[in-house]
Amino acid sequence: MNDIINEILFENIDRSSCNCKNCSSCRSRMAQEVNFAGIMPSVAPSEQEFEIIGTVDGRKRINSTHKVPFRWICRILASYRNPSNSKEIRRFIGTGVLVSPRHVLTCGHNIVNTVKFSGSKPKKVKAFKWEISPGMKDAGTRPFGTYPTSIAETTDSWKKHLAPGHDLGIIKLNTAVGYQRFKKIYNAKLGYWGSKSFGKGTRIIPFNQSSQNGKKMNLAGFPIDQLKGNGNQMYWDADYIVNTSPTASSRLFYYNTDTCGGNSGSPIWLTNTSNRSRFLIGIHTGPCIPVKGSDDCKNVPGLECNITDSAPKRTSNRGVFLSASVIDKVKDWIKNI
Numbered sequence: 001m002n003d004i005i006n007e008i009l010f011e012n013i014d015r016s017s018c019n020c021k022n023c024s025s026c027r028s029r030m031a032q033e034v035n036f037a038g039i040m041p042s043v044a045p046s047e048q049e050f051e052i053i054g055t056v057d058g059r060k061r062i063n064s065t066h067k068v069p070f071r072w073i074c075r076i077l078a079s080y081r082n083p084s085n086s087k088e089i090r091r092f093i094g095t096g097v098l099v100s101p102r103h104v105l106t107c108g109h110n111i112v113n114t115v116k117f118s119g120s121k122p123k124k125v126k127a128f129k130w131e132i133s134p135g136m137k138d139a140g141t142r143p144f145g146t147y148p149t150s151i152a153e154t155t156d157s158w159k160k161h162l163a164p165g166h167d168l169g170i171i172k173l174n175t176a177v178g179y180q181r182f183k184k185i186y187n188a189k190l191g192y193w194g195s196k197s198f199g200k201g202t203r204i205i206p207f208n209q210s211s212q213n214g215k216k217m218n219l220a221g222f223p224i225d226q227l228k229g230n231g232n233q234m235y236w237d238a239d240y241i242v243n244t245s246p247t248a249s250s251r252l253f254y255y256n257t258d259t260c261g262g263n264s265g266s267p268i269w270l271t272n273t274s275n276r277s278r279f280l281i282g283i284h285t286g287p288c289i290p291v292k293g294s295d296d297c298k299n300v301p302g303l304e305c306n307i308t309d310s311a312p313k314r315t316s317n318r319g320v321f322l323s324a325s326v327i328d329k330v331k332d333w334i335k336n337i
Helices: 023-030 156-161 324-336
Strands: 060-062 073-082 085-098 103-106 112-115 123-126 129-134 147-149 151-154 169-172 216-221 235-243 252-255 267-272 277-287 317-321
Touching (some): 073 103, 216 277
Antiparallel strands (some): 073 085, 073 129, 103 169, 129 147, 151 169, 216 235, 216 267, 235 252, 267 277
16 A cells, blocks of 8 residues: 555555554554564563553554565574573573674563572573574564574673663574575575665664654564464554653663563664664663652553463553664674674
């Protein structure tokens, strides 16, 4: 449809998920411009909250996962071993984005997390294996393959203190998949977000954090809710940034984009609709964080994204903002890991 002008301009969205009574109204909402101005895997414990903001779930399935930028968005399956029983392994689904030929940027709790094993209290554990599937369409369709690896790193502040503003990490693949060619994209190289040669106009540059308040942003990843593919299908949403200086941490920002468990590590980007360039500005980490004495995050009624969950719903979601210092840290990881 020619009137769909934002990220949907580039993708074939499955409109069967459009459940509003007035279909033309639903299409109008979808056409809002994103202005630049063995074990069933589950969700990581740090993200076991409802994250549908308000009473309408705006997420849409991405079917053309081989197109830009969705080909670089990766489904992550992280495996954690019980330190007290090596035979017990728990697996969690997350999301990441390819930012070099072999590096996937994600959240820290897809690497180090507090995990509840049988017969014990939650323990802080680092995963021992990650399986990375770029542009995964569904459980049986992985157009760019799956790549197991055991190499990953997160920030010291996340490893030591699980500090929300430092909930960031990187996973290194054994294969430079970004340089590989695939039939699905006419034997072209896969590329990666921010590549000058193969990035298709995507960039990773620092923005002024406070000036992004009120901007509309995109987010896509692999939510685990049962009606959205159990973490095997990619979903996208766009909504407004509502707070660029939350009380919980100056490194975070809040937004109304809908997510669920499994979206942890999802890329957040702005789109310049005049030239279709895309700017990576953050990594999704979970719901907003209530702070005593502050009203910038509250528990409120809302939709349930995960019917097995019983945690409170929040007024917004949160991500780590890619400031100049954070981007420098990512560059250091890429160079040295």
